[in-house]
Amino acid sequence: MSLQSSEDTLKLYTIKKEFFIEKHVFTDRGSYVSKLQTFDGIQNVSFQIEMRKKRSAENHGDYYWGIYVIVNAPVSLECYVNFNLDSSERNKVHDCCDGIIDQGSDKIGIDEYIQHDHFMMKRSGFFLNKKAKITVKLTFSYTSKADEELYEPIKMIQSNEWCKRLQNHGKKDFKFIVGNVSIEIHKFFVTLESPVIAAMLENENFIEAQTGEMVITDFGAGIVKAVVEFCYGEDISYIMDLPDFAVDILLFADKYDMKNLKSAFEEYYCKKLTRYNVGKILEAADKVNAVILKNKCIAFIHKFPRKQRKDIAYGCKSLDYELRQLFM
Structure with a gap:
């Protein structure tokens, strides 16, 4: 050899x-x-x-x-x-x-x-x-x-180096509240990444604009921390390699219209699909209409023998019926 x-x-x-x-x-x-x-x-x-x-x-x-x-x-x-x-x-x-x-x-x-x-x-x-x-x-x-x-390990990170340089400048003036956990961030960064949150903070009728806090009930503290780290240009591949948690990253990005995060997610998983994670990733991509990633998952599944395709499809409990039938 x-x-x-x-x-x-x-x-x-x-x-x-x-x-x-x-x-x-x-x-x-x-x-x-x-x-x-x-x-x-x-x-x-x-x-x-x-x-x-x-x-x-x-x-x-x-x-x-x-x-x-x-x-x-x-x-x-x-x-x-x-x-x-x-x-x-x-x-x-x-x-x-x-x-x-x-x-x-x-x-x-x-x-x-x-x-x-x-x-x-x-x-x-x-x-x-x-x-x-x-x-x-x-x-x-x-x-x-x-x-x-x-x-081979790859990073899940923004290409904008300036966000790292600005991370420690000035007091953080906004926070996410997840249960008993408080996660601070500069308002500038979160509004830059999310037009949904930016709209909330520009409208004084929203409690978030009045308190400088946003209560998150549908995502865990680990997910929110990873999203904040991404906003600051840090590598979050440590959580992306865990499909159950990674899916929540994509759902968070979709809910708050974080286009950079959604795009980075798609790019990451287009390179990291396996037989064991493709079902979960396809379900999430279909749910948030991540077209490029969805098509990549479909093409990836079609490479397997029919029995393995069916196993993957049956494991996708929330997948649209017509989409599931593609693999039968």
């Missing part, structure tokens, strides 16, 4: 971790599994290191420790791994392996990494202060450009 990196090929993502394992693990147990490790750069990917003692396939009197990396990922990944076991006596053990990690949980590794008796011998020098140091270097890539584009 060759992992290459250039503008025309798949990107490479590398992480290097050191594991210090107590000697009694190898004398008292037959296996070791590390804590779950997160992987910055590839979304929703985590991994663990496993070592397992087993009898040699060729010489049944010998025992070896195998070493493996267990990867949890939402999509198949190409994986290259270097294992390095340090020794104070220059008996360093270095080996590597590669393979395809299937979607879900999968592992690759080396069955006979180090012979047990040799590992345990004091003069081999593998244990310092009764701990063995194992360094693992993993290099991942997606198996297709389509997967790379889908799962």
